Amino acid sequence: MNNRQALLGRLQKRKVVVKTRKRGIHSGSRQSNKFGSSMEFSDFRAYQPGDDIRQIDWNVYGRTQKHYIKRFLDEQELSIAVYLDATSSMTKITSKWEYAKGLAAALSFMILSGEDRLLFSAAASSGTQLVKRKGSVYSRRTFLEIQNLEAGGLSQNFLGCLKDNLSKQQQLAILVADGFEPINEWESLFRKLKGLKQEFWLFQVQSNEELAPSYSGDLKLIDSETGTAVNVSMNTSILANYKNRLEQHNKQLEDLCKRFGGQYIFAPESRGLQTVLFRDLYVKGLVR
Secondary structure (H helix, E strand, O other), rough: OOHHHHHHHHHHHEOOOOOOOOOOEEEEHHHHHHHEHHHHHEEEEEEOOOOHHHHHHHHHHHOOOOOOOEEEEEEEOEEEEEEEEEHHHHOOOHHHHHHHHHHHHHHHHHHHOOEEEEEEEOOOOOOOOOEEEHHHHHHHHHHHHOOOOOOOOOOHHHHHHHOOOOOOOEEEEEEEOOOOHHHHHHHHHHHHHHHHHOOEEEEOOOHHHOOOOOOOOOEEEOOOOOOEEEEEEHHHHHEEEEEEHHHHHHHHHHHHHHHHHEEEOOOOOOOOOOHHHHHHHOOOOOOO
């Protein structure tokens, strides 16, 4: 409990950085480059017909005999989506699933603590769980709900689940997934996000078992998403080939993400959550 309290205390002090100028229409806690009705004063301008007379500064009128109104910086919220891979390939390895949930929960807490608007989606074939909330009043509750998500049954790949549930209203899409889908499917998603003018971050979560398997001998390997099985005689050569192909796939995914203007964050299970949240994101300029 103390560790959780310490984590949430640190997360409350961080804010997500989004570079796009596309903003929400509701009041929030961030300054935009527009002028509106927040309480932070900017400057004065001459009164024009149609302006709200309540914004006339009568002290300035007393000195100048001219009508001026106050201008304020408009504080508007961001709208951010967090998409968590809840398919079988993520949930079958318990430690990997707990790590991915912890990452998604922490990011969601940070977003809500900044008084921004969150859309959270745990994508799986059994049904996409959507949560739409705004503001710090929901931050702790949402954190706990995501942490307590249970794994579903057999399900198809993450991108297949996500394609029909991608929101079009966000400034930022955060993806927490293992990234095992074919590269051409990832390219299709990134292209769609770019077309929607959404920034996106990809957190690629992989387990120690996936990165450095220690299997040997005759095995039956079962695809966690399709249930199909294949018999394999595991040896040093096959393991080396597997590791090489995985490294190539991950590098291709990273390069593709960057080509479409996204942020790629490699987050293996072996890398502590706090290192990813408070070091890696800060170094990349994604939080402040």
